[in-house]
Structures are given as structure tokens and as C-alpha cells.
Amino acid sequence: MGNKLGRRRQLVDEKYTKPQGLYQHKDVDHKKLRKLILDSKLAPCYPGDDECGASELEECPICFLYYPSLNRSRCCLKGICTECFLQMKTPNSTRPTQCPFCKTSNYAVEYRGSKTKEEKGLEQIEEQRVIEAKIRMRQQELIDEEQRNLKCRDVSSSNSTVGAIETAAPSYNLVMEGSAVEGDEIVASQESCTVPVTRSVRPRQNSSREDEFDLDLEDIMVMEAIWLSIQENGRRRNPVYVEPAPEEQYVAEEQCSSASMAPAAGSSSSPSGGLACAIAALAERQQMGDETSSSYQASMSAYNMMPGCSDRDTVHFPAMGSSVEMSPDMQLPNATGDREWIDDNRSEIADVGTSYASSDDVAQTSIHHEDESGNFQPMGGPIVPESFEEQMMLAMAVSLAEARARASPPGAAWN
């Protein structure tokens, strides 16, 4: 026997080379198990923790306990603690054991110690993709729901109040959706640098939006009235709906190696893209008003920075300077000149923007305008949103803007 030089032999406390009694193991070859653990072929049988605690522990997806390190299945790299793994082998079965996660036969695990940072990053990206898929699913549900509601509305078109009540909920949901997609956008830009994402940001944003869009029936009806009058004016002047989704956005996304993100971002912009522009522009005009009236383009590009603003602090990701450089490459080819302005006004703008529109929508808008830059042509005429939800949101933005306009004289001309 004797230890061969160079052989990897982990220093594992003797007591962790045998099961801790999580299960009543039958047919376990304790000698073999001990050897496998000492040879680092299997994770040590540390006692599982009930809670994650402050330290970096991994949860075993079978027993839901936390461990310093887990074994990985060869087929799908899913983690499993040694004691749960021992349970997977059905001793009396002649059939090869299936992987409990992906059902591949001949289930086998390997042990590579604690997860590296890269592995954790990849895993989180995977999780994000699952979340995105769920969001897309939910969006589809909402669209279906919306269509059903629209049908109901057609039926009872003589009574517009009924329509307003029925569609109030989907409109609210649409906003929630927007905030979630905003999170995805953050991932898309971070992915190229394989930096883990902090998930804690999202719930906070959600809850704040919830408060803001908790409207009562009367408000909705007033908004609808405002909207209808605007819509009528708008139709007379420019009946064409401008779709603000330029190709550049998609190209940019592919460049940062997240082609799979494109559908999510794309789909999120189409239902409310034009609306987001309108809201953002209106809010912005009121907020900036006289001080920065000349830099319409600059302020639009600043919106693009917003996805990061709330996040960067928690992620310790790029320092402000570098992130500004990074974003233009991916989304804003022409915006580099405005950096100082952005830095100075960032927080203020963020307040305005995040509360009204999902910022990736706005980001798309900004590109749209820069394409036609030179003659700042903000919205290409009045926007006629297609769905009732959008109309209501726009109406809300307009009434808000009007209220503010009364307080301060407007700066740059809107049309």
C-alpha cells in the first residue's frame, strides 16, 4: 500500500468518511465508501445544515440540506450529497440506475470539491434562463388573457366602463412583467463577462411598482377619458403607429453572446415599446425641463444606463466608468460623448425612468432616435398604442405630465 507521491488525497476527518445517519442505509460497503471519500472520489459525509447561513454552502436537491460541497452527476452536472447518492442505487434492481435529474441511465457522479466561481456563475445563468422562460410563459398567458378580455369588451362595447374594469388587472400585470424583463436585460449585459447576478434586486423593484400602479377604478376611468381625447387628436395628425424596435438591438444582443436572450427582450418591447417611449419622454421632459433642454439625445442614452444603476452597487460588477464604456458597445454606438452628463444626472433620471417604464424598452427607443439623429425627432408623431392597456398607461403618463407642466414651463418642444 503506502501513499504514492503526487496522488490527490484529501485530508478528511475520519468521522466524515461514513454516513451521518441521514438515511438507514442498507448494503453500504463502508470500507469502499471510506476509501472513495479519502481519495476525493466522493464528497465527505459532512452533516447537512438546515440553513444556508452566511458561508457558501450548496443545497442538495434531494434532501434540501446544505453542504460545503456536493458530488456532480456526470450526465447533467447536478449536485447531490453523498448520503442521498447512496440511496439512489437500488440494490435489488437489475436495471441500471437512472439519473434522478435528467433520467440518463448509468447514473454516475464525480467529485470536484467546492464549486468554482465560474461554475456558480454558469449555474446562475441557467437559473436566469429558467426564470426567463417562465416570464415568457406568463407573457403568453397575459396576451391570451388580454385577447379574451378584448373579446369581452367588444361584446359590451356600448358600456365602456365595463371594459375599463375588466382590463385593469392585465394592465397592472404588464407593468410587473416589464420589471422582470428589466432584470433579464441586466443579465444579458453581464453574461458576456460571466459575472454572477444578484437576484435580490428584483423583488424590491417589483414591490415598488406594485404600489405605484395600485389604481382605483375612478383613476382608471379618468385616465381612459384623457386617453381618448388624446387619441382623437393624434389620429387626426398622424395615423401611423411607429414600431420602435430597430434591428440594431438584436444585432447588439448577439454580439454579447446571448442570442437566446433576444426573444425575451424583443417580445418585451413589442407590447409596450411605443408606450414606454412616450412615458419616458414625457416624464423626462418634465423632470429635466429647462436645465438640460438641449440634450435630449443625451438624456435618452442615460436611460440606457439605468438597468445597472440599482444593480451595480450590489454586484460589485464593473465600476461606473467601465460599465459606461461597455454599454455603448452593446447598445449605444453613438452615446459615448455624454458620459459626464450621465454621471452627474444619473440618480435623478433613474428615479424618473424606473418608475414608469422598463428600461430596456427605453434603451431600444434611444437607438431608434439616434438612427435618425441630427434632427431630434422624438417620437415620430403621436403614438397610437394598439392595446387598451397601453392606452391606459399612456393616459396616466400624460395626466401626470400635465400636472407637472402646470408647475413648471416646458423646455424642449415635444413635437
Added chain:
Amino acid sequence: MTSPSPSARKGLSKIACNRLQKELVEWQVNPPAGFKHKVTDNLQRWVIEVNGAPGTLYANETYQLQVDFPEHYPMEAPQVIFLPPAPLHPHIYSNGHICLDILYDSWSPAMTVSSICISILSMLSSSTVKQRPADNDRYVKNCRNGRSPKETRWWFHDDKV
């Protein structure tokens, strides 16, 4: 239907208890869409309300699932049945037994109550016709002594619904 199933007679093991508590907490934070856990103090038997998905044959209908956990959950599958009245579905017998592979042969300890629920709702949603399985009467008669669906030798032949 209220008698304890054979698999649930023994209490939960420590690990089963721990896992179920965590699953319940996770459920409360993030319940699967369309399901509602009916609060009881019995961790070993969950009763879950299912709402038929909008736009499907079961829209606006509500059913109840009863989930009984064996001592060695999750190494062993839970027993999942519909409480009467069970939905009319080609894979759901009138006694509430469900012909769904993940509840029996294809169970994996990596699955959770939540994932089971999603599978069942998906099964309901993909149905194109509201009818009982062809062998319903024969099967239900055979189960009259209170046999658990886990003792049935199921044939899973239809992967469409």
C-alpha cells in the same frame, strides 16, 4: 377515501419531515400557478386545490388533490389522487386515481410536490376530450377494497395527453 393509505400509515422519517417543511415554505413563497394548498397541521397529507387553466376544457373548474407522503419520501413517491368528484379525463379514473408515470415508475426524488402539480395541470390542459378511461369501470371495481394507486401496475402508453 379518508382512510390512511397503506404507504402513509407510518410517520415521516426525519429527512422526509425536513424536506416537506422546506417544500411547504417554498410553496408559500412561490406557489405553482393555479394551485392552492389548504392549510392543515398535517404535514403528511396535503390537500391542494387545482384550478383548471383558462382556455382549456377545465377552465373555471376547481378540483382537489390529496397528496399522502410515505415514511421515506422523497426516496419513495407520494400517493396522489383526486378527491371526488375527479375531473373527467382519459387518464383519471372516477375513484380519483391518476394514470401518470411520474407518480409511479418514473418518480424521482428530485421531483417536488410543486413539480407534480405542474405535471398534473399540464396533463389536464392538454386533454382534448372530457371522458373517463376506457377501462374505468373494471379498474374502479378492482380498487373497491381501498387499494392505493401505487399498488396498481400501470401501463403508460399515451404520451399525447
